[in-house]
Amino acid sequence: MLALLGFLLILTFMFLIMTKRLSAMIALMVIPVIFALIGGFGKDIGPMALQGIKDVAPTGIMILFAILFFGIMIDAGVFDPIISRILKIAKGDPVKIAIGTAVLALLISLDGDGTTTYMITISAMLPLYKRIGMRPLVLAGIAVSASGVMNLLPWGGPTARAMTALKLEMSDIFTPVIPSMIGGVIFVLFMSYVLGKKERKRIGVAEIDYSTMAMQAATVDPEVLALKRPKLIVINYALTILLLVALIKELLPTTVLFMVGFAIAITLNYPKLKDQKERVAHYADNALSVVTMVFAAGIFTGILTGTKMVDAMANSMITHIPDGLGSHFAIITAIISAPFTFFMSNDAFYYGVLPLLAKAAAGYGIDPAMIGRASLMGLPVHLLSPLVPSTYLLVGMVGEDFGDLQRGFLKWACGSTLVMILVAIGLSIIPF
Incomplete structure (x- = not known):
């Protein structure tokens, strides 16, 4: 019953x-x-x-501050060079962009953390998708598919749980399934190619001239431009890399790392209290919708x-x-x-x-x-x-x-x- x-x-x-x-x-x-x-x-x-x-509370808080941290990095322009580089390689071709999205998500997923993968992949690629006219749902689907395959990594969670539950070693469970994992990666790349072809057909162009796209990219809203921090880009990259390393090495609980990372990021990039309040308010809508969903899942x-x-x-x-x-x-x-x-x-x-x-x-x-x-x-x-x-x-x-x-x-x-x-x-x- x-x-x-x-x-x-x-x-x-x-x-x-x-x-x-x-x-x-x-x-x-x-x-x-x-x-x-x-x-x-x-x-x-x-x-x-x-x-x-109570069980999901740490995850909800972690996601909240992850949104705030990467939001600061986006506003400061940390991902602009990545977007420009991908744009130059893809030249506006949805197929190349879709495959590039998969490669980026697969590489970032090496840290085993889905939250980090999504934050970085979506932050880097969403502006490009919108600029080209590709559907954001395709971006989300490629990211979650890539993360799903890479979730097999021992530090991703499930494999470690399986080893612990059955009292076995990595060589017993994970190492033998690496070929299957590679098969999954190839399938994700194939899926990205198929989706890219569909987007290319829907948009109605095979390739967009890069020079035209570069001109469009240069036309930036003055308010958005005022948020950029080109002089701090090296420091912001260093902070982001340091946070990712700390997450992988589990130097502190994930929740604490993102809270501290956000505090440092917003203080460095927007030291005025007025600017800090505006930035937090700007992310509030997205953060609230996600965090409330997490707590609902807890019930x-x-x-x-x-x-x-x-x-x-x-x-x-x-x-x-x-x-x-x-x-x-x-x-x-x-x-x-x-x-x-x-x-x-x-x-x-x-x-x-x-x-x-x-x-x-x-x-x-x-x-x-x-x-x-x-x-x-x-x-x-x-x-x-x-x-x-x-x-x-x-x-x-x-x-x-x-x-x-x-x-x-x-x-x-x-x-x-x-x-x-x-x-x-x-x-x-x-x-x-």
Whole structure:
């Protein structure tokens, strides 16, 4: 009964946001409350929701100050040289721009942090997309697709969780799946090429003269020009690089790093209090829309976890796998990892479900390492989940609807997962 309630909750939620009958933020808060009441958890809704909010609070605060930090960097002109360089190489060709976006996102994703990837990629590329006339949704889709594949990196989170849950080493789980990861990268580049071709056809031009674009770029609003800090560009680059290094090395909690980074950035670039207030007010709309979504997701995950619906759904799916398919348990794990990580948090899947899958597979003589590798195949789909806070940041930055991103790119995410699974099977990374 609990599992059925959980599945109905998920299906109702997805239907409402993808058909735009409710906004994602409202659905995240209202739908789980309704289903919790139906399940008889009325008196426990408050504590469960509050626990979920507490769990996402550090992430919400981190995203808030990440928006403020990179907003300062954008205003100060840190990404202008990058945009100019990409513009010069691409010469206004949507195909080259789309592929360039993928390459940029893939490289930035090496730090394993989706928030950083989106902040830098969108900050650098969105002005260019708008200038060319390309759809911002394409930019968001390429960025999330690239980040989804690179999410396999051990320091990205899921792989580390899998290694910890199964008590295995990097050489057991991550190293063997590198070829699958490369397959995913190639698929993302192919996807970018296809999307670029569609944008080129839609815009109606094959290539735009760079000199014309450069003239347009030179026509800058005086108010925007007044915010530029060309004399501080070296210092701003150094500050940005230092922050990224600190994030990778985890010198301090991510939230603290972005708070301190923002404080330094705004003081250096806009020392007057009046200017600082104006800059913070300028980012308020975007920051508020993203952060409120994160806390709304906290209610969703808090109730889904607290009611044990997640556990019931996982156990239901595992117990209904026919014995005749037991020898194919690794492939089954790879396939179901996509919906599992889509509908539940990484912690819930890798610490709660994965050990159960490994134990069940052991009964058929399948090495736990194989199950661990298979569990990573669904990560491209995971980042389009309504439970991933950084994805709200992404859609907020490009000004698009979360449901539109899912409708447009879930199929591509499934394609990435399929390619990775096929490579894994072909190279015996996981047994057939």
